[in-house]
Amino acid sequence: MPYEPYLTEEHDQLRATIQKFVEKEISPYVDEWEAAGEFPRNLFERMGELGFLGFHYPESVGGQGGDYFTKLVLAEELNKCGCGGVPMAIAVQTDMATPPIYKFGNADQHERFLTPAIRGEKIAAIGITETNNGSDVQGIQTRARRDGDEWVINGTKTFITNGTKADFVILVTRTSDEPGADGISLFLVDTDTPGFSVGKKLDKVGMRSSDTAELIFDQVRVPNENLLGEEGKGFYQIMWQLQGERMIGAAGAIGGADFAYEQALNYARNRIAFEQPISRFQVISHLLAEMKTEMEVCRELTYATAYRFSKGEVPAKEISMTKLSAVQMAHWVADRALQIHGGHGYMAEYPIERNWRDSRLPRIGGGTDEIMKEIIAKQMEI
Amino acid sequence: MAHWIFQDEHHMFRKAVRKFIEKEIIPNVEKWEREEEVPRSLYERMGELGYLGIKFPEKYGGSDSDIITEAVLIEEMAKCGSGGVAAAIGAHTGIAMTNIWKYGSEEQKQNYLVPGIKGEKISALAITEPSGGSDVSAIKTTAKKSGSHYILNGSKTFITNGVNADYVIVAAKTREEPVHRNISLFIVETDWEGFSAGKKLKKLGWHASDTGELFFDEVKVPEENLIGREHEGFLYIMENFQFERLSMALGCVGLGELAIETAKKYSQERIQFNRPLSKFQVLRHKMVDMAVDLEKARNITYRALYLYNKGEDVVTEATMAKVYATEMIRRVTDQALQIHGGNGYMMEYDVQRFWRDARIQSIGGGTTQIMNEILTKRLGIIS
Numbered sequence: 048m049p050y051e052p053y054l055t056e057e058h059d060q061l062r063a064t065i066q067k068f069v070e071k072e073i074s075p076y077v078d079e080w081e082a083a084g085e086f087p088r089n090l091f092e093r094m095g096e097l098g099f100l101g102f103h104y105p106e107s108v109g110g111q112g113g114d115y116f117t118k119l120v121l122a123e124e125l126n127k128c129g130c131g132g133v134p135m136a137i138a139v140q141t142d143m144a145t146p147p148i149y150k151f152g153n154a155d156q157h158e159r160f161l162t163p164a165i166r167g168e169k170i171a172a173i174g175i176t177e178t179n180n181g182s183d184v185q186g187i188q189t190r191a192r193r194d195g196d197e198w199v200i201n202g203t204k205t206f207i208t209n210g211t212k213a214d215f216v217i218l219v220t221r222t223s224d225e226p227g228a229d230g231i232s233l234f235l236v237d238t239d240t241p242g243f244s245v246g247k248k249l250d251k252v253g254m255r256s257s258d259t260a261e262l263i264f265d266q267v268r269v270p271n272e273n274l275l276g277e278e279g280k281g282f283y284q285i286m287w288q289l290q291g292e293r294m295i296g297a298a299g300a301i302g303g304a305d306f307a308y309e310q311a312l313n314y315a316r317n318r319i320a321f322e323q324p325i326s327r328f329q330v331i332s333h334l335l336a337e338m339k340t341e342m343e344v345c346r347e348l349t350y351a352t353a354y355r356f357s358k359g360e361v362p363a364k365e366i367s368m369t370k371l372s373a374v375q376m377a378h379w380v381a382d383r384a385l386q387i388h389g390g391h392g393y394m395a396e397y398p399i400e401r402n403w404r405d406s407r408l409p410r411i412g413g414g415t416d417e418i419m420k421e422i423i424a425k426q427m428e429i
Numbered sequence: 430m431a432h433w434i435f436q437d438e439h440h441m442f443r444k445a446v447r448k449f450i451e452k453e454i455i456p457n458v459e460k461w462e463r464e465e466e467v468p469r470s471l472y473e474r475m476g477e478l479g480y481l482g483i484k485f486p487e488k489y490g491g492s493d494s495d496i497i498t499e500a501v502l503i504e505e506m507a508k509c510g511s512g513g514v515a516a517a518i519g520a521h522t523g524i525a526m527t528n529i530w531k532y533g534s535e536e537q538k539q540n541y542l543v544p545g546i547k548g549e550k551i552s553a554l555a556i557t558e559p560s561g562g563s564d565v566s567a568i569k570t571t572a573k574k575s576g577s578h579y580i581l582n583g584s585k586t587f588i589t590n591g592v593n594a595d596y597v598i599v600a601a602k603t604r605e606e607p608v609h610r611n612i613s614l615f616i617v618e619t620d621w622e623g624f625s626a627g628k629k630l631k632k633l634g635w636h637a638s639d640t641g642e643l644f645f646d647e648v649k650v651p652e653e654n655l656i657g658r659e660h661e662g663f664l665y666i667m668e669n670f671q672f673e674r675l676s677m678a679l680g681c682v683g684l685g686e687l688a689i690e691t692a693k694k695y696s697q698e699r700i701q702f703n704r705p706l707s708k709f710q711v712l713r714h715k716m717v718d719m720a721v722d723l724e725k726a727r728n729i730t731y732r733a734l735y736l737y738n739k740g741e742d743v744v745t746e747a748t749m750a751k752v753y754a755t756e757m758i759r760r761v762t763d764q765a766l767q768i769h770g771g772n773g774y775m776m777e778y779d780v781q782r783f784w785r786d787a788r789i790q791s792i793g794g795g796t797t798q799i800m801n802e803i804l805t806k807r808l809g810i811i812s
Contacts, residue, residue, distance in 0.1 A: 332801075333801040339749075348728040420717040420718070424716070429696070
């Protein structure tokens with residue numbers, strides 16, 4: 048039965064379709080892609096072809112015209128594929144890099160960047176973080192200077208998901224010498240522009256099937272048509288973008304936890320120790336009940352917040368609460384699931400150690416736990 | 430914007446209840462805590478205002494409103510700051526009378542539900558005994574059929590409103606076997622011969638609610654006072670646990686709001702090292718942790734409420750709400766006390782009461798451990 052009142056029969060059907068796709072076209076390759084440190088470009092193309100990259104975008108730009116919850120369903124199901132890297136890379140495409148183009152871009156930018164991204168023909172990345180600045184967006188140093196009809200960009204970005212293969216980057220730059228929020232602007236930068244280069248591919252604890260890179264901008268010249276939205280409004284645009292990123296991060300965490308819980312439950316029922324399945328030991332069975340309770344609590348919080356967000360409200364406090372609690376939950380569930388697996392949980396042969404490593408990142412990316420708390424504290428007017 | 434489950438009529442109702450509580454309950458809390466009971470006049474007044482019959486049919490004097498309206502009352506009652514006051518009212522309307530409304534005869538409704546809704550008669554529900562609480566099947570009180578009567582023998586304990594009740598709904602064994610099909614519910618008037626209430630039990634918290642030990646010595650109960658069908662009491666009890674658990678979760682959500690508000694206010698007023706406590710990041714983040722915890726409890730509770738209001742099976746959701754919210758309130762009230770420092774340990778500050786009152790929530794209505802046992806079965810962890 049659908050999870051009312053948020054989800055309908057159609058969402059359940061969509062979920063089943065995605066599940067089938069994940070089982071057939073992602074899960075069998077996860078080990079290979081994790082080892083390679085990336086997955087092939089054609090996964091974007093394939094998902095674009097199936098319409099998976101534009102569920103919530105209107106048909107006029109190549110999307111499916113679905114409601115907001117279709118994206119949540121996608122994020123949940125992708126996160127059950129057996130790794131966090133692939134779903135993260137897809138989420139960058141669908142929920143981090145492209146929403147600002149749709150929201151702030153003009154028709155020409157939609158045509159050049161958004162529609163090809165929805166089709167999976169162009170891979171997108173979003174460049175916010177720098178070596179010295181992550182959550183403190185106002186302090187970024189990548190500089191864009193106006194030169195006639197063009198802008199000249201200099202600087203370095205780091206921790207950029209899809210960085211090695213992106214066809215374009217939504218780049219956050221400083222366009223004024225005045226410090227503060229008003230001197231930030233966004234640009235759409237094609238990665239074949241002279242002066243752009245990928246520094247190095249970064250090695251990570253988890254999310255290994257997703258490539259992460261350092262991007263270098265050395266006298267990169269970008270036409271004024273590639274300024275996204277208004278000059279000087281970039282900070283506010285990114286703050287808006289982060290809300291959607293956090294929502295989808297929460298949904299991904301729910302899916303990842305579902306995966307970990309299923310693994311743990313299955314293991315506990317089948318693993319015999321002291322002549323009985325370990326699920327019959329009360330501490331294990333209660334632990335599983337606690338894990339599931341924590342998951343259901345976060346699921347409802349996520350859906351209730353998404354419901355408001357989908358109606359045009361931007362409840363920043365609740366969004367931060369949702370992101371914070373869902374990602375904490377997912378990492379805790381992963382840890383407990385690993386514990387239930389005992390020594391096997393520590394072995395790469397079982398998928399739980401990867402879930403444990405991968406679930407660590409969302410407590411940092413999209414704003415750390417601590418940044419979430421600062422935001423909530425401000426909203427609570429403490 | 431508030432949660433979608435509440436409509437305009439609920440917001441208006443909340444406003445009215447809040448005003449009543451601020452004016453007629455909060456100023457009396459200290460006194461009632463000292464007296465270890467709420468006065469009968471509180472029931473009468475709440476009956477007069479229609480607060481005791483929200484979900485009951487109009488023909489018995491109720492308002493025939495939805496469960497969500499009742500939920501608003503429960504949340505707001507918790508915010509009076511005395512768990513005991515809220516318990517006294519909740520035990521009467523939510524826990525005891527609900528049995529008569531759902532399973533009682535027309536005559537029982539006229540005789541007990543109607544005066545109960547008016548606040549003229551106070552009710553209690555008596556299940557727990559020294560020999561068994563959550564293990565309902567272990568109760569020893571018996572009711573033996575004798576002509577047109579049942580003869581009750583046994584004792585009950587931890588009974589909210591036990592000392593002041595005018596009638597008590599009593600669970601008793603009507604036969605030895607089979608287990609779970611041998612318990613029945615009876616309405617026993619407390620002035621009947623053979624009934625006696627012991628002293629009020631001294632408790633860690635919930636001081637404003639009287640908690641009693643009840644004794645039944647050859648109490649003659651007319652057969653008209655059997656609720657519903659004979660031997661079906663266990664099922665009635667289990668069914669009503671859903672609402673009891675849901676209402677406890679709602680109470681925790683209400684108290685959580687109050688505890689956080691109280692801590693926040695204190696932290697903004699209390700100056701140390703030349704600045705308000707609220708300027709210290711660890712305390713700010715502590716309050717955020719409390720607020721997030723509350724929000725999580727609120728959402729799972731409203732999920733259970735939504736499904737319950739729709740008439741669906743909510744055993745899993747109500748159990749999760751109960752276990753999460755009651756553990757949440759322990760953490761939240763404890764941290765609220767911590768933020769108050771030494772003052773938090775003093776009876777002069779309300780926060781100590783929140784903390785004491787919160788402690789029962791993860792015990793009453795089924796302990797956290799019992800909740801997890803239920804979940805292991807419901808979730809198919811243990812088949």
